[in-house]
Amino acid sequence: MSVEAHVLERYAAGAGERQEDLCCPVDYDRDLLRLLPPEIVEKDYGCGDPSRYVREGDVVLDLGSGSGKICYMAAQLVGQKGQVIGVDMNDAMLALARKYQPEMAGKLGGDRVRFVKGMIQDLALDVEATDHWLAEHPIRRHEDLLALKAWQARQRKERPLIADESVDLVISNCVLNLVDDGDKRRLFGEIFRVVRPGGRIAISDIVCDEPVPSSLKQDPELWSGCISGALQEDEFLQGFADAGFVAVKLDKWGDEPWREVEGIEFRAVTVTAVKPEGGECMDFGHAVIYKGPYEKVYDDEGHVFYRGRRMAVCARTFRFLTRGPMKDDFVGLAPAAGGPGKPWCAPAGTLRSPAETKGGVSHGGEGGGCC
Ligand SMILES: C[S@@+](CC[C@H](N)C(=O)[O-])C[C@H]1O[C@@H](n2cnc3c(N)ncnc32)[C@H](O)[C@@H]1O
Known part of the structure; x- marks a missing residue:
């Protein structure tokens, strides 16, 4: 089974029943949690609190939104003029998050949160639209596969799930480590693409202090448990810098490791950064x-x-x-x-x-x- 299939299976189970071994203790803002349905708070698989970085009026994108907890917290901070979008690839997680949308819209005084199906390393592709297309165009032969690829390329261009430079703040809570290593560079690039110039990121995730050997990477339980897919602390920061972000900062560091496997320490951190404004340099003195x-x-x-x-x-x-x-x-x-x-x-x-x-x-x- 591929890494992605295992991650899908594990978090589909997590949407149904709370998985204790996926829970990392986090000190969330109690005032923001108060408004949330208990089921959303209970099915928490985060490792930090990126909602602390949300400002009034922000368009916020949450990568791997799970039960929607951080999205519903952020929605209280963005106010009437802001918007929150949660992206997740898992139907069961999306169903759980969407179940409480009407109730939360009532409590918030407006429907300013939406949840969309997508892969965070390919934020231009609307996966729900892909599902509909596939229902009408089943894949039986190689030619069908080529037709799918051509359709997807058109979709990314003409109807991107998340458009270029459309987001003020990208947040994420314990998800980047779950993305296949071969896709991680693309993931950083996609985050950079969707943030507007001058926009920000606040990403909570797990990092490790030493390289993870391939024997651990191949363990599906360790990978889907947010452990062996973690990047080393310096690689994680460099990934954002290489993508083009500036002011990349290790803003929060978990003093105690969350887990230790074969002597490697895995801990929760939060990284912040800014996308440069761009434009020509003008010297006015x-x-x-x-x-x-x-x-x-x-x-x-x-x-x-x-x-x-x-x-x-x-x-x-x-x-x-x-x-x-x-x-x-x-x-x-x-x-x-x-x-x-x-x-x-x-x-x-x-x-x-x-x-x-x-x-x-x-x-x-x-x-x-x-x-
Ligand atoms: C560890 S949970 C974190 C959920 C949520 N952020 C929280 O704080 O509780 C990981 C979530 O990311 C989703 N996910 C994992 N890999 C993904 C990917 N490549 N694209 C989109 N979603 C992904 C999973 O379905 C799951 O809901």
Whole structure:
């Protein structure tokens, strides 16, 4: 049986009856859980709480939404203007999550959650539509298979399940490790594709401290139990960086390993990152000062920021550093005169003369104290 077939079987059972060995203790926000039906809370197979990163008005995509718990938590945070989409490949899990949709819509004062059938490593393909197509076009010969592939390619292009750059925040709770190793690179790419420029990710998952030998990878119980498909901690972070995300951060680290198998520690972590805004670099004369505590830091684009020095940055980098996740680490200095700007990005390490920003607006914020 393939890895995917085993994962399907195991979580179909998990939708029917709570599976104790798939449950990792998580400290969820009790206020958000209060509104949820007990069955949804009980059939929890997560290992973190990515709902903490949801903001009002967000369009949120939850990868491997299972019973819908994180989606229904997120729906309380996005408010009337937000939207939550849960993707799962498992019919039994989708049926469980959808069962409570009318009840939750009543409690939330609006139907802002939907659950769709898809594979998270192929988010453009609507698997429910594929099921309907297959019912009318059964596969009997190789030619039928080719016809299916051609239809699927058209569907991805013309009716993508999740469109390019359509999501503010991608979240996931203990699912990426379940994806076949051969598809993991594609998975990171798909996550990058669907996030809008400037959008974010918050992914809770299991990572390991040493490479997992193939004997463990071939054990279907260990794989479907969110263990042997885990990436090593550095590979997991690098997967997001390689896909194009910046500000990739290990935001939460499980102090205690969740499991230990043959001396390898498997633990829950949450990784956050941002998709760069993109667009051309325009130099209007902005500067930033890195506050410290380190002598210098580098960003993902190769810029270097020396502690206490006025570093020249383009408008896009200025916005990112002064509004993004590192905003408390930088002072922003806007130019005094609003000129037309030039399409240019100062080479790494270029200093900005104080004369260019004198009299302009500066934002420094306050630090969090010394210790
Ligand atoms: C460990 S459970 C986590 C469920 C949920 N996120 C939670 O917090 O309870 C994994 C879920 O991901 C789904 N899943 C696993 N691999 C998937 C894939 N490649 N594409 C879509 N869903 C997948 C499973 O069907 C299952 O519902």
